[in-house]
Amino acid sequence: MILYISPIPTAFIQRDIEMLSPTFKIIHLNFTANPYLLPVYFIIQFFQLLILSPFTSKYLCFFAGYHTVLPVFIGKLFRKKVIIECGGTDAMHFPKIDYGNYRKKWLKKATVYSFKNCSLILPVSNSLVKSTYTYDKDSPKNQGLLHLIPDLKTKIQVIYNGFDIEFWTDDHREKSPFSFVTVATGISKKNRALVKGIDLVLEMAKTFPNYSFTIIGDREFKTTLPNVNLIPPLNQKEIREIYQQSQFYLQLSYSEGFPNALAEAMLCGCIPIGSNVGEIAKIIGETGFILPHKDFALLHNLISTLKEKDLEPLRKATAQRIKNNFNYRLRKDKLIEVLK
Structure with missing residues (x-):
């Protein structure tokens, strides 16, 4: 046992x-x-x-x-x-x-x-x-x-995290243009919000009022910004539904080891935008965008130029990157080997 x-x-x-x-x-x-x-x-x-x-x-x-x-x-x-x-x-x-x-x-x-x-x-x-x-x-x-x-x-x-590629899938529906989503629990506490980069997400929402932002995971967190949709914790099927209709996933964390939600969102066809911390850049590879430093001017420039990008190839590439590199079966086999 x-x-x-x-x-x-x-x-x-x-x-x-x-x-x-x-x-x-x-x-x-x-x-x-x-x-x-x-x-x-x-x-x-x-x-x-x-x-x-x-x-x-x-x-x-x-x-x-x-x-x-x-x-x-x-x-x-x-x-x-x-x-x-x-x-x-x-x-x-x-x-x-x-x-x-x-x-x-x-x-x-x-x-x-x-x-x-x-x-x-x-x-x-x-x-x-x-x-x-x-x-x-x-x-x-x-x-x-x-x-x-x-x-x-x-x-x-x-041993990297691994993800269920049969459950987290892109159903190829039309994404809501310039819709951004992030999952972050406990962000009603200030330091937790900073760890998860919510300060940057809110600054983005202020600067880009025509874009929509969804934050999932904390029923106590509040904001008055009209283009920010706050959603309490959801089950995995409900989260998948939001990923499948969102165009971008934000992982603007101050610190991360290996963010699970980022990889799950990528499997659902969300184009990732992440901070250069932990394993985020390795997870994203060439399939999304990396913020090299915590600097809102850099982030503003990154978001402003998205309209000029050919985004459809990135949508297709995100899921394939997770399937190739961070498979559920690979983690399972390695854990079982260690525990035998």
Whole structure:
């Protein structure tokens, strides 16, 4: 039996569980993102791990943090393999926008302890291993695990995210001209909105009042801009419907590991516009547009010239790029190989 341990439930965690369940018996344990509940959850998790330990062969954790301290400790104690999937916030440090595990003393200690003492680290992108950050000149350039934990000796193996090319599809309908969509949860919190580049999206909406912008994922987020459509969290079929009618997908993040929504939107024929962070440029390749620096003048120029571009070939190329490079089957096979 494999215990899958995560801080909160998310769509990509559920996808991993569905991917692995036919091969392994999986029990999913959620922790908490609420700092006030940490003492209670540490006690709950301790007893969960203790009770399930005789039946557990491996621990698989998504992200490192408070929720991985006890699994790593118990794994070492009972000589059981502990694998941590590194997803983003656990390998980045951006004090300017209050983002990343390394900005808080005890969260940093929990993260560093977990990565140093686990059996294997599985980042979802190479940028989370070691990278030079150039998108915003006011943020630290050295990012990734090997910069933030220089004495890290744990084995690292990058396994990219993979996507269901049978579900996320372009139905070839006529797209609504100059319609832009982005998915971003938790953006009613200021730092989360900055991480996801929502400040740039809203600035675009002000500057291009005849274009339409859709933001999916946070029912608490508000704006008075008439051309911005705010939609609460949706199920995957509802999100796919919006992708299939939208012309562009915006991923203007300040920081990202491997954004799932970007790849899913590309499979649905959305032309991507992304920031030069994390793995975004690698995902997009030549099928869309990259904002090299956080500079609205650059973004304004990029958006202004879209009318001059031949966009139909890009629409066709986006889905093919994800199919060729980030296939669901490829990730599944690699994860199963690691867990056997």
